[in-house]
Amino acid sequence: MTINNTELEKYLVEFKRDLHMNPELSNEEYETTQKIKEALKSQNITILDLPLQTGVIAEIKGSTPGPTIALRADIDALPILEQADVAFPSTNKGIMHACGHDFHTSVILGAAFLLKQVEEKLAGTIRFIFQPAEETSHGAKAILETGALDDVDAIFGLHNDPTLRVGELGTKHGVLTAAVDRFEIKVTATGAHAAKPEEGNDPIIITSHIISALQTIISRNVAPREAAVLSITQIHSGNTWNVIPDSAYLEGTVRTFSRTERAFIEKRMQQVLHGIGVTFDANIEFFWHPGPPSVDNTPEWADFAFEIGDKTGYTTKTLEASSIGEDFALYQEKIPGVFVMIGSGGPYDLHHPKFKIDDTALFPASQYFYELAVGALEKSNLK
Numbered sequence: 001m002t003i004n005n006t007e008l009e010k011y012l013v014e015f016k017r018d019l020h021m022n023p024e025l026s027n028e029e030y031e032t033t034q035k036i037k038e039a040l041k042s043q044n045i046t047i048l049d050l051p052l053q054t055g056v057i058a059e060i061k062g063s064t065p066g067p068t069i070a071l072r073a074d075i076d077a078l079p080i081l082e083q084a085d086v087a088f089p090s091t092n093k094g095i096m097h098a099c100g101h102d103f104h105t106s107v108i109l110g111a112a113f114l115l116k117q118v119e120e121k122l123a124g125t126i127r128f129i130f131q132p133a134e135e136t137s138h139g140a141k142a143i144l145e146t147g148a149l150d151d152v153d154a155i156f157g158l159h160n161d162p163t164l165r166v167g168e169l170g171t172k173h174g175v176l177t178a179a180v181d182r183f184e185i186k187v188t189a190t191g192a193h194a195a196k197p198e199e200g201n202d203p204i205i206i207t208s209h210i211i212s213a214l215q216t217i218i219s220r221n222v223a224p225r226e227a228a229v230l231s232i233t234q235i236h237s238g239n240t241w242n243v244i245p246d247s248a249y250l251e252g253t254v255r256t257f258s259r260t261e262r263a264f265i266e267k268r269m270q271q272v273l274h275g276i277g278v279t280f281d282a283n284i285e286f287f288w289h290p291g292p293p294s295v296d297n298t299p300e301w302a303d304f305a306f307e308i309g310d311k312t313g314y315t316t317k318t319l320e321a322s323s324i325g326e327d328f329a330l331y332q333e334k335i336p337g338v339f340v341m342i343g344s345g346g347p348y349d350l351h352h353p354k355f356k357i358d359d360t361a362l363f364p365a366s367q368y369f370y371e372l373a374v375g376a377l378e379k380s381n382l383k
Contacts, residue, residue: 003043003113009363012110015039016362017088019102023077023095026133029054032075032105036130039109043116045128050146055132055139057148060115062122067153067380069373070127070335072328073108074101074134083353098355100160100344103362105130107158107342110366115373124377127152137180137291140327144334153380154301155337156372157328158365162350164343166361169314169368171306171340172321173299178229178255179262180291180325185210185273187237188283191246203248204237206280210250211235213272221268222261229255229323230265255323257294292327298336301376305338308375312368324350342368 003011015035024032033054040047040058048057055075082089082096090096097103112128127148133139143149164170187207192200211232222228230252237248254269256262266288277284309316319341328339342365345358 012106016106023097026076026136056130059127063120064123066124068125069376070152070155072129072157073104084356107365111369114370137327140330155335157339160344161341162346166345168343169309170317170319173302175294177295177326178323179293181254182289184287185250186285187248192244194242207248292329295329295339297338301338308372
């Protein structure tokens with residue numbers, strides 16, 4: 001079934017709004033997966049038979065052999081209670097597309113529909129990755145484990161950016177996002193009556209020293225030119241007013257832009273915590289959970305992304321690196337490519353309960369990724 005651009009633009013907005021009304025958390029995107037499959041089948045786009053519980057990989061093969069180009073979108077939502085002023089709010093209470101993955105999915109679906117219409121003219125293969133579980137940083141790994149990207153020559157991904165106006169597009173050479181790591185700290189001490197603190201070694205006092213000391217890693221051990229973030233986001237200890245507890249728990253995140261600083265901060269945290277444990281005669285356990293590395297754009301493809309942006313009418317901008325994280329970086333460890341930020345109009349930032357996207361940004365983004373894929377095939381064929 002051929003669909004013209006006017007019909008497709010309307011279809012994509014309706015598809016995106018349906019996803020927005022029915023968000024699903026990471027690795028629970030069963031209905032979302034089914035909707036994507038049904039949409040692809042409506043255009044006779046081949047869906048690869050792969051061992052994925054959620055998520056979809058599809059492809060369009062041209063009339064002649066050639067390179068393989070991949071376009072990637074993420075499909076999961078967040079555990080956030082929606083407060084956005086939209087006519088199509090989430091019907092799954094406490095779950096919301098507060099990062100715009102409904103938009104990303106619809107953009108790449110639209111590109112797939114457009115590419116299907118020129119299938120016979122393509123010299124190579126376009127593969128479409130609708131990835132689950134980006135918010136937990138596990139989805140890209142699951143996609144890579146299928147082997148479906150082993151023959152991919154270049155990969156392109158997107159994220160909406162509320163700080164950019166609709167009609168603006170941004171990216172940069174090299175590092176675009178931060179490496180994202182999570183840590184946990186468990187303090188085991190000796191509790192006591194609140195009136196007799198000398199009989200214990202207060203884990204709350206120990207925790208306060210931990211917080212202060214860890215912040216000095218950024219302020220005194222990391223050079224100002226090397227940006228890094230260390231944030232403690234959870235503290236739990238005690239359960240009543242007149243008892244000093246015997247344990248405390250902290251959790252947080254570290255964001256870095258270089259492998260050297262990433263490794264250094266983990267090691268330095270271990271040293272600091274060991275010293276505090278000895279000082280206060282307490283047992284301090286440290287758990288480091290590595291997340292995705294930095295998105296690191298291939299300069300050649302970043303230049304190409306700008307070129308296609310100019311061609312398709314976007315105002316292109318060279319962005320500063322951001323401390324957000326993205327598991328698209330795992331693909332780039334194996335495949336050259338670029339991650340592009342598409343202006344979505346704001347005013348609320350990603351992960352905000354009032355976050356919403358201007359839907360007029362959707363179809364132009366699909367056209368952009370259509371042109372990007374076609375151009376990338378042509379560029380790769382010339383190599």
